[in-house]
Amino acid sequence: MPDWSYHPLFKPWLFSLNAHHSREFIYKSMRTISNIPGGSSLIEFLGHFSTPNDLHQNTNGVSYKSPIGVSGMLDPNLTGLEVFGSLGHSFIEIGPVTLREEEGNVPQLNDKDRLWFHKQYEMPHLTYVEKKLRKIALHKPVMLHIDPKATQSQVVQIVESLKPYVSSFIVKQEQLEWIESCNQDTPIYVSIESTEKDTIMNFNHPYVSGVVINPPINWDGEENYFKEDQKVSNDFMCKRITSVKDIDQDLTIITRGGIREPHDALHLKNAGADLMILESGYVFTGPGLPKRINELMTQMPEEDEGTGWKWGLLFGAIILIAGIIALIFSMTRVILPYDEQFIGLTREEIIAINPRILAFMAHDRMTLAGTMISGGIIYIQLARYGLRYRIHWATKAFHTAAILGFLGIFLFIGYGYFDWLHGLYYLFLLPFYLMCFWKTRGHLHTVSSSNKKNSSSWKKSLIGQLLFVILGTSIVVGGIVISTIGTTGVFVSTDLVYLCTTPEMLQSINDRLIPVIAHDRAGFGTALISVGLLVLMTTLWGFREGEKWIWNTLAIGAPPAFIAGLGTHFVIGYTSFIHLLPAYFLVVLYIIGLVYAKPFLNDGAN
Incomplete structure (x- = not known):
């Protein structure tokens, strides 16, 4: 579903549906196409989502084709796992993964610019995630986000069960000590919430590879919140990146959200972000956003006239x-x-x-x-x-x-x-x-683009x-x-x-x-x-x-x-x-x- 079909044809209809139904319709449809003979080639033909070689990077021993990934909040049922890699995403976040039996609430589209999440949001259960990952052979790095409210025993169980299938973990600061005993080699990233003070803690911990910076959260006064994806969020996160870099230049920095236009990602990258996770802005801007970001970051050789x-x-x-x-x-x-x-x-x-x-x-x-x-x-x-x-x-x-x-x-x-x-x-x-x-x-040259805005x-x-x-x-x-x-x-x-x-x-x-x-x-x-x-x-x-x-x-x-x-x-x-x-x-x-x-x-x- 490239942007030329998403915006003129599907988006108005999908936005009129329940968030769960529209989300599952998109992912299941594309999964069905990708699973038929030649389906993946058709998706590539329609979108030409191949990632430029000059964006490939190695971060904490993990190879990424580009710095752009997709949030697990957009696919709590893991329906789109087989699809995201075909849309220009270099890595996929899963979760937060939980062992709690509570049923989460689907996000709501309350107006044209905001995707509201419930305090008790959707989270995939460990048994479901493990079954999915056993069944699907993913060829993209997977970041596993652990339930922020998980207890010590739950954290250990999640890590031990899913470590063979993932390339890194995302945890809360309080969960760091619990993960030491069951993980020695997989990179660990600490999630920093926007409610914390601007002074970033010194994560001088032997098992911390980096931090995940989250965008500002706005509550409706009750149980719902939305994550800013406008300029205020992008500026906020750039400042947080600077704060982290001032403390430790070697920490890997991952940002979540704060991107609705290609130039938002460029700002974060220039500020020092190593990897960027697309969230609600991806829903509004469309599936072509990763490709547009990748092309904006690509530098074409100034003089490279070919033969023939x-x-x-x-x-x-x-x-x-x-x-x-x-x-x-x-x-x-x-x-x-x-x-x-x-x-x-x-x-x-x-x-x-x-x-x-x-x-x-x-x-x-x-x-x-x-x-x-x-x-x-x-x-x-x-x-x-x-x-x-x-x-x-x-x-x-x-x-x-x-x-x-x-x-x-x-x-x-x-x-x-x-x-x-x-x-x-x-x-x-x-x-x-x-x-x-x-x-x-x-x-084999991929094309750079000057397109920065929607x-x-x-x-x-x-x-x-x-x-x-x-x-x-x-x-x-x-x-x-x-x-x-x-x-x-x-x-x-x-x-x-x-x-x-x-x-x-x-x-x-x-x-x-x-x-x-x-x-x-x-x-x-x-x-x-x-x-x-x-x-x-x-x-x-x-x-x-x-x-x-x-x-x-x-x-x-x-x-x-x-x-x-x-x-x-x-x-x-x-x-x-x-x-x-x-x-x-x-x-x-x-x-x-x-x-x-x-x-x-x-x-x-x-």
Whole structure:
């Protein structure tokens, strides 16, 4: 559930539900997806949550891919254990784990900005946690938070039972002496409540690895409280970090909460925080917050121009030029001499039989040409701004779309016709792509981001991103449908109405007409799949504040396909509303998506 689906679609509905129900719905849904074959890959595809290598750190003997983790308060039932690692979290907190049999109360969303917790909040029981951890093989560090009210015997039992599954413990100051006898090597962090004085105690204890600083707590005068996630909390915690550092520079500092925007995490990191646990701010800002924080903290090399990008540039330019040439032919002769030779009819003879046959073939070939031009533009942009700087997501998008485009050659012969010019085009194009692939295959740079705030332009961009995701997905689906039709029935009902004929009549006139038409349809479908993937992957992985080239790519890349696709229908008189409705729908998505995305991609925060 990336931010582009969370905010426009799910958040309003989820916030109207009971906190328990909405929380469990999210975690169970994502867990179900991650457990199906290819599910984890789908989650990664939609969000591209991979953590930048330069954020990896080793803290007290534990390896963390980034300093960002998630609070156990947000998942007391441990439903999302298998999911959090796929959303950019480097570590997971569990608990507070208890041996008490008291049933806790779920948090309440009392207004748009605060998540209220009850004094007697939800805590998972030891037996339940142990059963879960035995069953699930977690590949992320786990911090176990022990019930602050646990007695000495309970602390010992919790530690001895769960020590094999966790990387560190979080305890209260009073529980330190009890944990010595049962733990000698697992890092221990002491939780400091905000109600304590600003003067931090000197934790000169042999088993203390660091402290967990909690945000300020505000009570409603009864049994409920909320943890500040606004600026006051962030400033408070930065001061507490300084206080701890003044006493002991070597203590590891972990913060809980106090983060609602990426720049909040940057403030804490700059103040001296080693690890940061997201809490209620994560609920309001959305599941993309860890990724945004990681990218804000990532530093891209100033000058690191990769090799091979010029081959990618040539690859895109060849497709662009080929598309222009194909467009010229589709607007003039339509069919070439080798087409006439295969069919056994000249252009004039086909017109004499049924003038709409040639017009119909022109409409397929013109839309293919427009799609090729659009694809060529996007390939060029990805090479100039992505491959050139070794950006992993751009390289992955480039090669995924290109390889699928090459595989489409097998569809061309699905109905019995493969023209030699297509074969030559592919053979000419292949060396350029192979050189590009070979020289860019090691591009692994993740992208840094300047996005610091949950600005109005960022929120609008999520709508634009959602619309472009729908656009790219629709193009891919349309390409699959057209390719399938091209290798099976060839025509849809509106095609036959326009042609004023039936497949049987065409077959009786000339048994090679339909294979040529099918070949055009399959080729057009393949081109749509490739270009649709380019649009989709660029949208999913490239939307970042101030990335003007992403907006420019989408703005100039789509019109050739739309103009050629719609224009040819009106030129030949094939104007069936039902037939053109998908194209109209895509144009509307495109225009609105550009409008909503422009402030964020072009101008940044406002």
